[in-house]
Amino acid sequence: MQPVAEVKPICLQSAVKNTIEMLGKSHVLEILYFLSRRGGPVRFNELKRELSITATTLSRRLEEFIEFELVTREVFAEVPARVEYTCSAKGKTLRPVLRDLFEWAESNNS
Numbered sequence: 149m150q151p152v153a154e155v156k157p158i159c160l161q162s163a164v165k166n167t168i169e170m171l172g173k174s175h176v177l178e179i180l181y182f183l184s185r186r187g188g189p190v191r192f193n194e195l196k197r198e199l200s201i202t203a204t205t206l207s208r209r210l211e212e213f214i215e216f217e218l219v220t221r222e223v224f225a226e227v228p229a230r231v232e233y234t235c236s237a238k239g240k241t242l243r244p245v246l247r248d249l250f251e252w253a254e255s256n257n258s
Contacts, residue, residue: 189232
């Protein structure tokens, strides 16, 4: 009798694992939630100020979000250069999930 092959849950399969790992990094959930609620473009320094996050961490997270197509980045040909970040349509689909997660955390924080 051959052993039954173990089926990994979807969150641990390679196609999805990178996304799950990215969502577990520091400040990811709060940045995505802020951007999804904003409804419009946000500049880097405004995000940094609103979320009390270091420039290095924010820069890394925004690069990852762009790679995962959760955020769009628009550069304006101005002096000084202006860069705006907006939650993409794909990123906005996370809003109800994040809202529920934060509501659950608040309700169960005793």
